Amino acid sequence: MAETRQLLASEARTFDSLDVPLPIVNFSRAVYVLTLSLALLLQQPLLTTALLLLVVLSLVGGARWNLITRLGRLLLQKRIKSQSPVPLEDARLLRFNSLILVVLLGAAQVAFWVANAAIIGWVLVGAVLVASAAALAGFCLGCVLYYQFKLHKYKFLGEA
Secondary structure, eight states: OHHHHHHHHHTOOOOOTTOEEHHHHHHHHHHHHHHHHHHHHHTOHHHHHHHHHHHHHHHHHOGGGOHHHHHHHHHHHHHHHHSSSOOEEOHHHHHHHHHHHHHHHHHHHIIIIISOOHHHHHHHHHHHHHHHHHHHHTOOHHHHHHHHHHHHHHHHHSOO
């Protein structure tokens, strides 16, 4: 625990303009949960493909191309402005979580469209759905993995 605090203290930084207000992060998580739930209920892998494309677009193009976040900012603009101060989520953590999502949904696409292994694809989609729902409820598995990664990187390489 002391090592974790030391690691986090060594990463002290000011928030930058890329950090995302927490209501928008939760909006994105809700979009993931809704989209993946519909995909599972309808057994429609194209919905997972569309979500994957949106996330890849945001990773490659940055915040400007993140259509879900842009929609969230538009819909939640008044709520965000009324909160003072607005809690922010670290953009690096969000990118890490998005990478996990891309890997899992990408593997699901391979299972659906290439390997003809729909069951494996739906298991992967279910894993993303459960993780997104848990994050929406307050437990972010990707966040835990991120901090474990940073802790081990610090232990082995001596850098944050």
